[in-house]
Each structure stands twice: as C-alpha cells, then as structure tokens.
Amino acid sequence: MRRAVCPGSFDPVTRGHLDIIDRSSRLFDEVIIAVLVNQTKQGLFSIAERIEILREVTKNLPNVRVESFQGLLVDYCRDNDAQVVVKGIRAVSDFDYELQMAQMNIGLSGVETLFMPTNPLYSFVASSLVKEIAKWGGEVSSFVPELVERRLLEKFRDVGTD
Template sequence: MNIAIYPGSFDPITNGHLDIITRGAKIYDKLIVAVLVNVDKNCLFSIEERVELIKRVTKDIKNVEVLSFDGLLVDFAKLHNSKVILKGLRTMSDFEYEFQMALMNSKLDSEIETVFMMTSSAYSYVSSSSVKQVAKFGGNINGLVPDELILEVKKKFN
C-alpha cells in the first residue's frame, strides 16, 4: 500500500490545505493528515479541535485518515509504514523552507521521500495565518476555509 503523510499545524485548515488533501488522496492509496502538536506555537484551535475539524471536512474522502503527532515526522512516517511526505507549496519562500526540511528528513531517514505539490492558483495566497488575521478583524473568510468551518473560526474571535 502506498501511504503518504501530509503534515501541518492546520490552525485552521484552509481551502488550500483541503485542495492538497483532495488531490493527494487521488494519488496515494492512503493519505494520513498528520496534525502537529507544537507546544511552542500559540494555536487558535486545540489539537483535538483541529483533528476533529479536519475529520469533518474530509469525511467523504474514504482513504484519508487524520491523526495528531509530536516528535520527529520521519518517526511518525515509519510508525505508519509511509515512505512519502507530501508537502503543499504556495510560493518560492514556502519552497525554500520546505526544501530545508526535506533535506533534514532525508538525512534522518534516507528511505523517506518528500514530494512537493503546488497548490491550485485559486488558493496560492491563502494561509492559516492570513485567515486568522482577517477573522480577527471581522473580515469575510468565505472561500478561504471550508464553508462548514466559517462559524467555528469566527467564534474564536467573539
């Protein structure tokens, strides 16, 4: 079975993330969305909330599993019998950062490959940070996050 890991904070999941998940699920037998527990980050949503929100918006994609993790990504990949880390890219700055991470992961485990997927142009400007910024000041986040999560995001700022 060809299993890929799609890691991230997903705080919150955006339509750009969902685009990568949907397209990645068409390529791999199983796609594990790995939600990072990052104690150094002040997240809007708890790890449990983020996992639940992603499960909600991916429930109709049968080969997607959503799990949380902490520690090294390569260890998580090995634990789940995956040889592929799938990373979404929006910009050249994303590439520079993700390329460094890919090289480090390769150094840690040369059996695991990082595959980069360009986001659809419709979402190339969308990030979780920008969604939070817009929502914080009462701006319209329609089209930035899945429709069923708009109220969840707005509630965090009320």
C-alpha cells in the same frame, strides 16, 4: 500499500490545505493528515478541535485519516509505514524552507517528499492571514470551508465588544 503523510498545524485548515489533501488522496492508497502538536506554540484551535474539523471536512475522502503527532516527522512516518511526505508549495519562499526539510528527512530516514504546487486559486491563502481577517470581522468564506468559518466566528465573536 502506498501511504503518504500530509503534515501541518492546520490552525485552521484552509481550502488550500484541502486541495492538496484531495489531490494526494487520488495518488496514494492512504493519506494521513498529521496534525503537529507544538507545545511551544498556542494555537487558536486546540489539537482536538483541529482533528475534529479535519475529520468532518475530509469525510468524503474514504482513504484519508486524521491523527496528531509530536516529535520528528520521520519517526512518525516510520511508525506509520508512510514512504512519502506531501507538502503544498505556494511560493518560492515555501520551497526554500521545505527543500531543506525534505533533504534532512531523506538523509535521516529515506522518507521522500513530494512537493505539490498549490492551485493558483489558493496560492496566497495562509492560516495566519485567515485568522487575522476573521479576527477583525472580514469575510473568509472563500478561503475556508463553512464549518471553519463558523468556528472562527465563534472564536472571535467577542472581539471589539468591550
């Protein structure tokens, strides 16, 4: 079985993330969306919320599963018999960082990294920007699925009501 891991924080998941996941699901027998648990960072959405949202917005992809992980990605890949990490690349700055990680991962464990160029429609979309726009009442529907838009509105509905 050809199994790939799409790792990330997904706080929140964007249409750009979903494009990479969808395209990966056509290339591999199984794709694991691996939500990183970073205990040094406080996300907007809890890990449980992110997993719930990701499961809902990928339910149309039967060969995709969603889990969380902490620790080294290569250990997670080994434990799940995944031979490939799939990473979306938006810009050269993404590539510079991700190339270092890919080289480290192959050196540590032999896990390959597939760099997938982001669809130009989403090349500027980042979770951090989406959160900032939503926080100040901006329109995010073209950047995230409807479920995520609703959940962002819920998180930020009290902003500016002092």
